[in-house]
Amino acid sequence: MESKALVFLKSHQSEAPSRFVENAAWRKENASWLRWSRKVALAIIDYMQENGLKRADVAKMLGVSPQYVSKLLSGTENLSFKSIANIEDKLGINCLEAALV
Numbered sequence: 001m002e003s004k005a006l007v008f009l010k011s012h013q014s015e016a017p018s019r020f021v022e023n024a025a026w027r028k029e030n031a032s033w034l035r036w037s038r039k040v041a042l043a044i045i046d047y048m049q050e051n052g053l054k055r056a057d058v059a060k061m062l063g064v065s066p067q068y069v070s071k072l073l074s075g076t077e078n079l080s081f082k083s084i085a086n087i088e089d090k091l092g093i094n095c096l097e098a099a100l101v
Helices: 004-011 021-031 031-051 055-062 064-075 079-090 095-100
Strands: none
Touching: 004 021, 021 031, 031 055, 031 064, 031 079, 055 064, 055 079, 079 095
């Protein structure tokens, strides 16, 4: 007889195969730029907290959608130097300097 836990797990098992291994390999392969992206995200988050801003406020300041700001804040957006410079200019912060710390 199967335990309640095993019955529960089987009944809630996803039909789609797990992508854990693929996702882990992708994170390992892209670790360098992901580290920079997370640091830029933290610089923006610090700015938001210091100024009491919401995502919509930052989106308006940057001239982008709130969804794009969410992507920036996730720390998984592959940013160009041009994008980082735009963020720095419009928010008046130094993302790359903060990322070096």
